[in-house]
Amino acid sequence: MTTTNPPPFEPSKIELKSIADSKIIAVSLYSTRAEITRLFKFAVKTGQNQVHIAGLPNVLETESLRVEGRGAATIHDVTVSMAKGEHVPTSSAKLSELLKTREKTASALTRCEKALTSLEQYLGSLTVQHLEVSHLDKVLEQYDSTGGRLDAKKVELTEELRRLDTEISNERALITVPHEDSKLQMQAAIGVFAESEGPVEIALIYAVPYATWTAFYDIRVNMDTKENPVTLIYKAAVKQSTGESWDDVPLQLETSTPTFGLGVPTLSPWDLNVYRPAPRATLQSSLSAASPPAPMARRRMRSVSLAVQEEEEPVMAYRSAAVTSKGNVSATFRVPGLVAIPCDGDTHNFTIVELSLTAAMSWVSVPKIDPKTHLNARITNASEYTLLTGSASVYVDGSFISRSVVPAVSPQESFDCPLGLDSSIRITYHPVLKTRSQSGFYNKTATHVFSQRITVHNTKAVAIERLKVVDQIPASQDSQIEVKLVGPALTLAGEGGLAIGTSKRASVVPKPQALSVADGIVAQWDGADEPACDLEALGRDRKLNWICAVPAQGKINFALDWEVSAPANVQVLGL
Template identity: 80%
Template sequence: MTITEPPPFEPSKIELNSVTDSKIIAVSLYSTRAEITRLFKFEVKTGQNQVHIAGLPNVLETESLRVEGRGAATIHDVTVSMAKGEHIPTSSPKLSELLSQREKTANALARCEKALTSLEQYLGSLTVQHLEVSHLDKVLEQYDSTGGRLDVKKTELTEELRRLDAEISDERVLIAVPHENSKLRMQAAIGVFADSEGAVEIALIYAVPNATWTAFYDIRVDMDTKEDPVTLIYKAAIKQNTGESWDDVPLQLETSTPTFGLGVPTLSPWNLSVYQPPPPMQMQRAVKSARKSRSFALPSMPALPLASAALLGGEDEYQLPEMRYEDASVTSKGNVSATFRVPGLVTIPCDGDAHNFTIVQLSLKAAMSWVSVPKMDAKTHLNARITNASEYTLLAGSASVYVDGSFISRSDVPAVSPQESFDCPLGLDPSIRITYHPVLKTRSQSGFYTKTVTHVFSQRITVHNTKAVSIEHLKIVDQIPASQDSQIEVRLVNPALVLPSEGGAGTSKRASVMLKSQPQAPVVNVANGIVAQWDGTDESAVDIDTLGRDRKLNWVCAVPAQGKINLALEWEVTAPARVHVVGL
């Protein structure tokens, strides 16, 4: 009895190209890479189908590829490979035609030059014996006519040859240009088993590098607006050079950064022991060995560079600083991450250029403040304390700052979570004029047996607000000297601030003290709308016990429109008469 085996089963083969047979339906863009979702729709036959997808980007991260399907079919296996390199042509029909024309033109030019040479030789061979004088005129006329015709032909052929050479060069450059799909040579093979014939959908989801986005901002400040004076335009600069063009795609911007193989670091044991010097015999052997090795050192061995010597524990105390790497990732301080969806569909070509999109425009509250250090510079700096009252997480990025429609400066915005605040410098405000008057000095001496010298210094500062509106928070920063020797005593007279370590804020004849809840920072009311304090008092994370140690103080002032205020700083320096004080 003969057993007939069934014929071998050949799976149905389906050839697809990612550029022409699919559409990008989602792009999630991270700070250093993008996740692409491509959707393919095609017909399958009952049974096994082998789907071959070509035209995927070369930079596709194969470990990230996953396949999802919809329809009456089952995905069996997925393999990814790089297509073999295409044969780069070295010729073309046009190039062959141009080369043929050039050869014909070159031959014609050679014949023309040979004819001119023969004409010259013929004229030179004529003698009196072979040519009668009566025929000389006719011969010269024919020579001139024939030579002129050949000269014109030679010029035309030379120009034609030059033109053909230029066209041949251009055609060879055109042939050498890689095809547009040279960056799309990755391919995927997917086994699909279909229960029945019909249409199915397969989505390829994969990650690609060479795609980035960074945040940047336009900050516009209207000084005449009291309610929400700051308009912040949140923008994204997107670059991609993945090999494929993103045409009419929904774009989602992610603030998180994918990590690979990242774990919690572990601490190695930290042991302490007593140093045990080696025995004398071992030390002598070590010295002899070192001398011997130096005597047999290769003379051509170059000296270690400074950085290498430092790494090997060289004796030079100077070491080059370690290189720093800029961290490209941004972590949201509110939630773990935030996601922004760009409105509508966007198109981002594969060109590596920055394409800018607006995420949102926000109206934010801000507290304006002015600060000046007139001892160093009488200019007044304007600053805005902006509160992010929106639901958007602001990533770190650069900002172009405009005040009343005029470009002021470029600044950096830190990472800011919702309801968090950040400082934004707004440049100089020339309408606040500060005069730092010359310091007045007096000297007195006291004591009979132990003589002491007291120097009294008085500094006056005048502030003029030329604005038509009042300002509420102007900070003037100054300092008094700090003693570095117990023989020198420095005492602040006016304003009557004391150090927290000396009993906190006290009262004086010159000013009253504003009491605060414990622990207290010394604050003195100098006049109506003017408060004196140690510099740093109004900072949130300040250690009160450290206030005043650097002897820096400031006045926080409210200045009326078109008004002037005067600030006074007075201090005493006392030292023995025999001591020469340096720095006064």
């Protein structure tokens, strides 16, 4: 019978440094935070192992941390805490050596300056009593030689002193400002029971704030192309200051936003009662204060298992591990290749995808206010990508036109993109023609007839299919004044023209029809072609529009005619 020695009672201790002993293998970046997956590979001994991992980010959200792994072992528990403050050094061997060298250099410079001063004083003290004229040339020669040597040494020592000061300043900065280390003070302790000695893999998955990404776009429109005229370049602006740099990591961008503690709201009782004044006596209310929970310095948790190595390796298990899931997300974008995003808080831009999209071009003008024509593209997101709200730079035929905003757009949804002014569509808003007539024998009525002519000239070499021209007729604010739309003869009730006085109103037809007034010109109440059209309110604002197809190099004309009737002795304001 063979016996095996039981594993030692004291656990084996394994010390790991987060950055040095692991690699980030995945980053899922949301709009306000990031989820980091960091992989550790190390060997365990048979029995209990206590794995200590230092250097995790201070901003790590402990509630989000989970541990997954592979190997012939079982994870017992995880403890997360902040490392105790370590002594920040104020000196170093290099700094001490630099200070000594500087002191010697400064002393040598002082001696050199004193020697120059003494040389000057000596030469100044010589007189004819001490020096014969025949020896003057030799003394001056020695003065010049010695002074030149001392001057050169002074320059050399001054430059050396300046260099030493720079090195000392840099060394002190490295000592007194512990760059990233000060942001990596979180630590984790993991209990691992191994059935046998051998290598294992542990993945730490945790969320950190101070990491964001926002969408922005380049929209390029080719007016000479009818099929997929829009190229939309989907981009991401990423920045992070989490405390650790992301070096050569696969980056995944998430369009969903994680929520915490968000549930279906509950309605409180809504009671009605009879108001009764309170008595004059002072009202007192009792307040109860709940003691806040003690701060959690250490957090113990359990997690699920994740495959991070080859299939033949057994998956580490937790005791009574609870299964969790990330849940459904709106869309996930994986940035191609590996990216490097330092912990600097600066914006780093990446291209997600370039899409060729269909678009329906339309032109809109309100010539009563401004005869200029505005170009708009209704772009259909025919891709599988969800577009997030973001700014867009719009280019038409290679020229920058404007800055716009792309709204949140799901696949197969459409959105409007203004493309600026189109000067090749010229609209003339002719002076209005007015006539007045009077009728009635006893109660005379004055009728004012108005005619507004509009001309559209398309100077393009191609036809335009949808030009919307918007105009209006006046609205009566008095029962004595009646306004009637004559042409185009749009109706809201029954047959004939629309009487839009304020005293009586005909019943509204369920679905008003557009009216063809000429070849390629259709008139309708403004808003009738909008998806969210309110049929009850249609026409009440007295606005209408014409939808026009204008041939290349062609002109079209149409008119707006209306009548205003009122008693002859009534002065109508606003005509």
